[in-house]
Amino acid sequence: MAVAPAAAFLTVQAQPKVQLDFIDALRGLAIVGVLVSHAQRNVEIYQAMGHQALMSPWLSRYAAQGARGVQLFFVVSALTLFLSAGKRTREDTPWLNFYVRRVFRIAPMFYLAFGVYCLAPVLMKGQALPPLGTVLGTLSFTNGWSPAWLLGANDVVPGGWSIGVEMSFYIVFPLVFLALRSFPRALAALAVFLLLAVLTWPWLIRHPPIDDAELWQRYVFVWLPNQLPVFLFGICAYFVMFGHAGKLSVFFREGDRWRNACWFVLSVAVLALAPQWLDDPRVVFVYAAAFALLALCLFRQPYRWLVNRPLQHIGKISFSGYLTHFFMLQVARKALAAVHAGDRLSPDLYFVATAVLALAGTVLVSSVTYRFVEVPGQALGKRVIEMLAARRARDARPAEGATG
Template sequence: MIPDSQRLAYIEALRGIAILMVILHHSHPYFASISNYHLPAAVEEILWNGDKGVTLFFLMSAFTLCLSLNSKSKKEHKPVRNYFIRRVFRIAPLYMIIIGVVLLIGINTPSLSSVLANLFFVHGLNANWMNSTVPGGWSVGVEVLFYLIFPVLFFRLKNLPAAINITLAALVLAKIVTAVMSRYPLTGDSITWGVYVYENIFSQLPVFLIGVCLFQLKHTPVGQQERDSLVRCCYYLSAFILIHLLGGNLFKPHYLFAIAFAIAAYALSERPVKLLVNPITLWIGRISYSLYLIHLLVNNLLVKYHLNVFSSNSLADVGIRFCVVLGISAPVAYITYRLIELPFQEMGKRIIARLEHK
């Protein structure tokens, strides 16, 4: 039998690819406060779409949460309680330390309410809190909001048709909510609000649910009853695609990316490709959470100390910036992974073990 670590290596590799996409995105001259740049249109398109690495993170997060809770619910007395303990010790320690570092080095000057919201992981509920404390903190805020509703979704969505149906419903909900938000902004800063319209939990929920669909596709046997339900889902999905093509715009770009990523993840789960699943992507995937938070600090520090221009040639500048940010961030991320992430995850495991044996 193939060990889980090898069988599930593609998950870690996809996390590695996701963070490399995000770092590439933040290598765009815009994020280095450079306004006068000239990039080929294809490169520009690739750089701007590097932010879909977060989409891949969300997708794989939902998928791995399903794997974990499915496994733990068969072995543990209180799997939901233990699920929340694991989430706290996985996310909170490093994030809180990063908040302290941000305040110490003065990258941002957030309000007290924003700092408190970030400390309690509710910053995803307010446009002005989303990114004003920790650079890129929005994704953590959205992820935590999904954590809160995930157990209910997991135990309710027992098969692929149910997962597809709720995903389609979430697409409609996202369309309605984001349309209302765009029409009735709650802040005077149109840029901040525009970003929030994209980054809020309603907009991102379908991405997580596509990850749940991927889990059901991989792990739920399909009987005759499920096949009948799946046929109905195909009709619904066809209708959604037709509405989209006729101008309904139901499938935002990040949803299409999520579907493409899910298909790729399924293929990799069946037949890994060395180009994508290899020691480099696996190592980067392991430190991806630390690397996500730290590379943004490095980016901001380079701008703060006017170390943001590496070449007069825009294309070379992007390439050098990517290598510099990755070269600085990866070793630091490995240290925080070893000294912060792993010890606190082990602490969470020990707490769960004690509670399970009471």
């Protein structure tokens, strides 16, 4: 009877099978953006060239905003989670199966990254292990629940903060899914949480409950309550694509392609202008809105210059790519140092060389880890679900025989 609460939602799924290549393409854009932002930091903050260097202001600004690829991941994640969960509400234990799938989707590659980034330096180079609370918070995906755990999270698994936010969203996802069963509800939730995030930000920043005000500001930005509107943009996009959102659904499923192209141009224009408009951290919500609109436009018309096999492949391996690109940036740094590129190239060219080398290495390594770590992990999760279902079936037989 576990499916009853969501039974009304099944009508939303009565849609023909659609092509979702644009989802992988968006993930590809997201990981490329994140890699580019970290390449910029390598040049300007971490002195990869061997000395202080500054890129051209416009290039530096746009490269830094590649970090918003994380929010693109969140938008796409919420969209696909609703699509997947809606198709599986008839399972005997849909939410148990949901958590099993999520854990086996994330944990194998994440724990491998922990071994490479954290354990290997401790065992091979004698580096100190990060504080136990930080390690346990990161490994349990709860590092976003405390500012103290967040501080050293990158010493455990680089980029682990965003995976912690994602996993925190998974915890509340069943409640979100059951509560937001229509576009009006999703839109109302977006309005409420977006308003709360925008209005409470100044007060939270002015009243830090810890001594480290800078850490508190970082924490308030990354914790789930502040990122929740980003996920909600993805949920609203889901209802427009696959649910009943009135004229919006009609337009983005059947609307004129020229008008769709206009909306596509608008989404790209917002993404292009946002770095010039605002320095306020709350600009992430502008990005989230533009990402949701971009997804809607590509759903209606997957432009082949954007939705193509190379970018789709990068998107398919993007989770591995997110975890491996930090290592490949260091490989690129050493490769460029070996040819004394820091003395020969301008900061702009050095940045481009770093990004290109790191991206090529990331695609190569991540293709391998996707095939030999992620895919087997997901297959293992599927087998666990099948084993649990078989056990429930065995346990149910005696009871059925007794009642017969």
